[in-house]
Amino acid sequence: LDKIPVAIGGDELTYIFNAKAIFLTGSDISGTWNPLSVFLFHYPAYTTPQAELPYFLFAPIVGFFNFSLLAARITTALISILTVMLIYLLGKQLLGKRVGVLAGLVAAINPWLIYAGRTSYEMTFALFFYCLGLYILLKAKGWKILWSIPIFYLAFYSYIATKLIFIPFVLIAIIYCYFVVNQRKFLKQYAIVFLSSILMVAVYAFMLKQNPGSSRLSEIFIPNSPALIDQVDAIRKITMQSPLSNIFENKLTEYLMIIFAKVFNVTSFSYLFLTGDNFFSLFRHGLFYILDALFLLFGLAVAYKRSAKIFFLLISFSFIAILPHVLHGASLENFTPHITLLFPFLIILIAVGIDEILQICKNKRIFYIILTFIIFLYMVFVLYFLNIYFFQFPLQGNFDFPVRLLAKYVSISEQSKQQILIYSPNSHDIFKKYLFYTNSLNKNTFSKVQKIYKDNEFTFGNIQFLGCNNTIDPTKTNLLVIYDFNCGALKKDYQRIVIPRLSDGGQSY
Numbered sequence: 001l002d003k004i005p006v007a008i009g010g011d012e013l014t015y016i017f018n019a020k021a022i023f024l025t026g027s028d029i030s031g032t033w034n035p036l037s038v039f040l041f042h043y044p045a046y047t048t049p050q051a052e053l054p055y056f057l058f059a060p061i062v063g064f065f066n067f068s069l070l071a072a073r074i075t076t077a078l079i080s081i082l083t084v085m086l087i088y089l090l091g092k093q094l095l096g097k098r099v100g101v102l103a104g105l106v107a108a109i110n111p112w113l114i115y116a117g118r119t120s121y122e123m124t125f126a127l128f129f130y131c132l133g134l135y136i137l138l139k140a141k142g143w144k145i146l147w148s149i150p151i152f153y154l155a156f157y158s159y160i161a162t163k164l165i166f167i168p169f170v171l172i173a174i175i176y177c178y179f180v181v182n183q184r185k186f187l188k189q190y191a192i193v194f195l196s197s198i199l200m201v202a203v204y205a206f207m208l209k210q211n212p213g214s215s216r217l218s219e220i221f222i223p224n225s226p227a228l229i230d231q232v233d234a235i236r237k238i239t240m241q242s243p244l245s246n247i248f249e250n251k252l253t254e255y256l257m258i259i260f261a262k263v264f265n266v267t268s269f270s271y272l273f274l275t276g277d278n279f280f281s282l283f284r285h286g287l288f289y290i291l292d293a294l295f296l297l298f299g300l301a302v303a304y305k306r307s308a309k310i311f312f313l314l315i316s317f318s319f320i321a322i323l324p325h326v327l328h329g330a331s332l333e334n335f336t337p338h339i340t341l342l343f344p345f346l347i348i349l350i351a352v353g354i355d356e357i358l359q360i361c362k363n364k365r366i367f368y369i370i371l372t373f374i375i376f377l378y379m380v381f382v383l384y385f386l387n388i389y390f391f392q393f394p395l396q397g398n399f400d401f402p403v404r405l406l407a408k409y410v411s412i413s414e415q416s417k418q419q420i421l422i423y424s425p426n427s428h429d430i431f432k433k434y435l436f437y438t439n440s441l442n443k444n445t446f447s448k449v450q451k452i453y454k455d456n457e458f459t460f461g462n463i464q465f466l467g468c469n470n471t472i473d474p475t476k477t478n479l480l481v482i483y484d485f486n487c488g489a490l491k492k493d494y495q496r497i498v499i500p501r502l503s504d505g506g507q508s509y
Contacts, residue, residue: 132151
């Protein structure tokens with residue numbers, strides 16, 4: 001965990017940075033924010049609105065220990081392990097112990113769950129709490145059903161993207177448990193759970209209306225989205241006028257075309273089983289194994305035969321799980337974190353497919369031969385994935401690995417009291433990552449860092465973090481100049497030391 005992924009991303013660091021500040025001072029870096037107000041959707045200063053809960057989940061580990069990749073990731077790693085156990089319990093509750101065990105085993109080696117659980121992103125928490133809330137509803141009787149309310153609230157606070165499907169998720173779970181699991185019993189308790197969910201969303205909507213600056217509602221893709229209007233206008237400009245133009249070239253038809261395209265993209269076997277996306281940046285591997293595709297197809301074919309009600313439950317959850325992505329912006333590019341709730345239900349269907357094949361084998365000897373063959377195939381696919389993840393993925397420089405090298409280089413120079421100028425379009429981000437990689441945010445430096453943020457002048461000791469300036473002449477200064485190539489080429493090709501990109505040797509700084 002302290003080595004791969006090789007660096008920490010900006011969104012990850014937002015949580016870690018503020019978790020450290022909360023632990024040290026009870027506030028964020030500005031000193032003006034009450035952490036409890038995050039539950040009323042007031043966010044720390046100098047950040048974009050993100051999930052509310054992760055700050056508190058990270059704080060115990062990040063606060064007690066020095067900044068490190070291990071400390072930043074251990075919380076999500078443990079939650080990811082617990083999620084695998086929950087997927088086992090859900091499979092067992094819905095379709096029996098054997099399906100549960102198979103689902104747990106498939107989840108334990110799933111490429112996406114491994115990948116996501118080794119980062120500090122918030123979708124891991126959302127997946128855990130949604131699954132836990134569902135499991136409580138499936139198991140609980142009487143007033144114990146109300147234990148699901150605080151768990152679903154934690155799920156709501158875990159990830160902004162899944163807020164969009166909070167009510168549909170809870171409603172589907174309640175309908176199934178009321179009509180199928182408990183045979184029309186405990187209506188009052190289920191009604192309280194549902195009303196509490198509506199109350200949470202209503203409070204969220206009210207707070208966003210009171211403080212529009214913290215809203216990300218503009219990211220929701222609706223027929224009146226500005227991007228859609230621009231797209232329709234562009235299409236009409238390249239279309240000859242005809243009686244059909246207004247029928248087929250309008251906001252509604254273009255909106256539906258984009259929605260259908262996003263649904264097909266995000267459910268395509270190529271994306272799920274072969275390529276992944278830019279976030280799941282292995283590029284030579286999918287979110288599942290190719291072998292999973294065969295068992296998923298078989299599972300879909302036989303799940304209805306086993307139980308039509310459970311089949312429609314899994315399909316319903318799978319459908320709403322993709323909505324955070326389908327309804328996010330007009331871009332057709334996939335973004336896996338948005339569909340994080342899809343994975344447990346597809347994994348259960350994959351387990352059904354495996355179980356059905358094993359049940360066909362009535363002869364014990366043939367049963368063990370088939371089981372051994374399936375295990376062997378999965379071992380081959382797992383080793384293939386691990387080879388990509390551990391021995392190819394690190395060389396891609398993901399999560400801005402060059403900044404980690406930069407921080408190390410600067411810290412060495414800083415010890416000699418060398419004056420350092422860093423020019424970058426992302427100077428604020430580099431400053432924050434420098435503090436992380438050098439463990440420079442602690443109780444001794446907190447007031448100094450707080451003043452830097454208040455003054456908006458990023459000078460830390462003998463290091464200045466500046467914006468771009470491609471007119472500089474490094475030969476006319478005795479200072480150490482570090483220049484980000486994202487600022488554009490300098491006027492001359494000065495002699496220099498280079499921090500390269502691991503993937504192709506190109507220059508980063």
